[in-house]
Amino acid sequence: MASSPTTEASAATPSDAGGSGPDTPGALSHGLKQRHLSMIALGGVIGAGLFVGSGAGIAAAGPAIVVAFAASGLLVMLVMRMLGEMSAAYPSSGSFSVHAERAIGPWAGFTAGWIFWTLLCVAVAAEAIGAAEIMTGWLPGTEPWMWVALFMAVFCGTNLASVRNFGEYEFWFAALKVFAIVAFLLLGVAAIAGVLPGTDAPGTANLTGNGGFLPTGAEGLVVGLLASVFAYGGLETVTIAAAESKDPVRGVAKAVRTAMWRIAVFYVGSMAVIVTLIPWDDSSVLSGPYAAVLDHIGVPAAAQVMNVVVLVALLSAMNANIYGASRMAYSLVRRGEGPAALGKVSGGVPRRAVVASSAFGFVAVILSLVWPDTVFFWLLNTVGAAVLVVWGFIAASQLRSRRTLEREAPEKLVVRMWGFPVLTWLAIAGIGVIFVLMLRDGSTRQQLFATGGLTLALAVVGVVRQRLAARR
Numbered sequence: 325m326a327s328s329p330t331t332e333a334s335a336a337t338p339s340d341a342g343g344s345g346p347d348t349p350g351a352l353s354h355g356l357k358q359r360h361l362s363m364i365a366l367g368g369v370i371g372a373g374l375f376v377g378s379g380a381g382i383a384a385a386g387p388a389i390v391v392a393f394a395a396s397g398l399l400v401m402l403v404m405r406m407l408g409e410m411s412a413a414y415p416s417s418g419s420f421s422v423h424a425e426r427a428i429g430p431w432a433g434f435t436a437g438w439i440f441w442t443l444l445c446v447a448v449a450a451e452a453i454g455a456a457e458i459m460t461g462w463l464p465g466t467e468p469w470m471w472v473a474l475f476m477a478v479f480c481g482t483n484l485a486s487v488r489n490f491g492e493y494e495f496w497f498a499a500l501k502v503f504a505i506v507a508f509l510l511l512g513v514a515a516i517a518g519v520l521p522g523t524d525a526p527g528t529a530n531l532t533g534n535g536g537f538l539p540t541g542a543e544g545l546v547v548g549l550l551a552s553v554f555a556y557g558g559l560e561t562v563t564i565a566a567a568e569s570k571d572p573v574r575g576v577a578k579a580v581r582t583a584m585w586r587i588a589v590f591y592v593g594s595m596a597v598i599v600t601l602i603p604w605d606d607s608s609v610l611s612g613p614y615a616a617v618l619d620h621i622g623v624p625a626a627a628q629v630m631n632v633v634v635l636v637a638l639l640s641a642m643n644a645n646i647y648g649a650s651r652m653a654y655s656l657v658r659r660g661e662g663p664a665a666l667g668k669v670s671g672g673v674p675r676r677a678v679v680a681s682s683a684f685g686f687v688a689v690i691l692s693l694v695w696p697d698t699v700f701f702w703l704l705n706t707v708g709a710a711v712l713v714v715w716g717f718i719a720a721s722q723l724r725s726r727r728t729l730e731r732e733a734p735e736k737l738v739v740r741m742w743g744f745p746v747l748t749w750l751a752i753a754g755i756g757v758i759f760v761l762m763l764r765d766g767s768t769r770q771q772l773f774a775t776g777g778l779t780l781a782l783a784v785v786g787v788v789r790q791r792l793a794a795r796r
Contacts, residue, residue: 352417352654353487353672356568360491361575363498364562364644370501370590371641373555375634378595379613381555385548386539386604387531390595392548393555397587399758400556402751403715406722406741408580411563413729413736415572418655419563420718425659427721427728430793431786436717437656438782439775440560443710444649445681446703447557448642449688452476455638458631472689479643480682483650484675487568490647497640504633505590508614512597515621522622526601534603546761550768553758555591557711558641559583561648568651577739649681650674661789706778708771709762712755713779719752 382389410423418425418437425433456471482489511520518525531537538545566575598613601620608616614633618626654674657667666677688703726744729737741748762768 351672352568352651352669352674354568354570355486355488355672356491356565356570356575358569358571358575360495361562361566361569361579363495363502364491364565364579370498370505371555371558371637373557374591374594375614375630375637376612377551377555378598379610381548381551382595382599382604382613383610384540384551385544386535386537387599388538388545389548389552389599389604390592392545393552393591393595396549396552396556397591399553399715399751399754400559401584401587402742402747402754403718404559404580404583405739406748406751407560407563407718408576408583408739409737409741410718410722410725411566412573412576412580412738413725413733415567415576416655417564417567417651418659419560419567419652420714420721421652421655422659423721423725424717427724428717430659430661430790431783432717432721433659434656434661434786434789435779435782436714437652437661439707439710439779440714441649441652441656441681442778443707443714444645444652445684446688446707448476448645448649448682448685449692450704451638451642451645452685452689453692455635455642458635458638461631469689469693475639475642476682476686476689479639479646480678482643483646483678483682484673486671486673487647490643491565493643494640494647497636497643500636501633501640504636505594508618509589509593509597511621511623512594512601512617516597516600520621528600530600530603534605539604546764550758550761550765552591554708554711556587558644560714561644564648564651573738580739646678646681646685649684650678653677653681660793661786702774705771705774707775708768709759709775710778712758713775716752716755719748719755723748723752 378389381392385392407420407423411419414422414426416422418433421433421437421440424436452472452475453468455475456468459471460466460468479493482493514520515523516525540547562579563576566572566579569575594614598609598617601617602609602613606616608619612627612630615627615630618629623629651674653662653666654669654677656662657664657677666674666680668674668676691703722741723745726741726748759772762772
């Protein structure tokens with residue numbers, strides 16, 4: 325194994341290598357600039373799940389999807405605030421995995437880290453497949469595997485080169501996503517106000533008609549809530565990336581403090597625009613709510629415009645997930661929780677961890693081509709609720725670490741969790757409620773059991789490793 329199990333958890337240096345700065349041999353570089361972090365934080369909340377996956381939530385909950393996104397957004401804000409408190413105090417490329425190890429024990433850091441790594445690697449494969457489908461739609465003479473191979477090679481190579489390359493790609497990807505969502509919101513608000521040429525103000529007709537604001541009842545709202553929860557995944561990456569910036573504390577603090585308005589504007593705001601402008605039960609909503617709105621207000625080639633935006637969102641997610649997976653693997657290895665070979669750093673980049681994370685993505689893509697309805701479907705189900713497990717570890721870690729910080733290092737509390745400990749307990753209760761709701765539906769129940777099995781297996785391995793280390 326690499327270093328001792330507590331090396332990173334106790335030192336928690338920004339480089340995760342026990343060094344004192346970016347020039348320390350074997351340490352991660354500090355190549356990310358503040359503008360990179362700012363845009364990663366801004367664009368990180370805008371994923372393909374928002375542009376496409378939200379359609380299923382709207383079809384299930386109707387106009388009440390606004391309430392669903394607001395409720396799940398509130399939970400995400402609490403989780404991000406807790407994570408921000410710990411990450412500003414102890415910046416680390418292992419983020420919540422390191423915090424879980426410090427607060428709960430090595431087994432918790434091991435479990436949270438490796439389940440997140442698995443989640444990101446499977447997500448990379450799913451995103452590569454989604455991007456390939458768009459490309460083959462534009463160029464029908466090409467094969468999906470060709471695009472998958474190209475995208476995987478490009479982003480593996482980008483992450484192998486330097487962290488600055490990752491930052492630049494994400495900066496421009498995020499800028500395009502932010503431009504797209506802001507343009508959508510401006511056009512939507514103008515259409516709602518009736519000032520857009522060729523449109524009439526809809527008033528509240530679509531909000532109160534077609535069955536009312538809650539047309540499918542509580543059951544529909546629950547389905548919409550579950551769909552909205554998983555659209556928020558990926559926000560954690562900014563706390564991982566912050567460790568490779570010149571001022572990680574400032575970067576984390578700024579990202580967390582602006583999370584509230586970003587979630588409110590991009591998610592809740594866009595849902596409100598969609599259900600105000602078009603009927604929730606319009607058949608076009610399910611396939612793509614944003615394209616449906618653009619088509620409704622007369623934007624030429626609306627479907628293709630949204631295809632470009634979704635493609636950018638998918639490629640951005642691939643880039644960010646390969647980066648996040650490689651840094652999490654590196655962090656785990658530095659703490660003795662993985663194969664030591666993956667811990668080697670050259671040129672400020674954990675290149676073996678990048679290759680290993682990308683390789684898993686390649687394998688998952690092959691599985692999707694050979695067994696799309698069996699092995700790959702099982703993989704997707706296995707990580708279906710992984711983000712909730714991660715959120716649970718974040719909340720439990722913050723609950724235990726806050727008292728220690730107040731007692732031993734109060735100056736490190738640059739970011740403070742609101743209403744501690746009441747709101748921390750409220751977030752834990754919210755995560756528990758979502759688990760219960762998942763048990764009520766057949767498809768989400770399967771995901772919950774599969775993720776629960778993976779979590780339990782990792783926890784058992786982590787406990788055994790921890791006890792063996794204690795006996796040495």
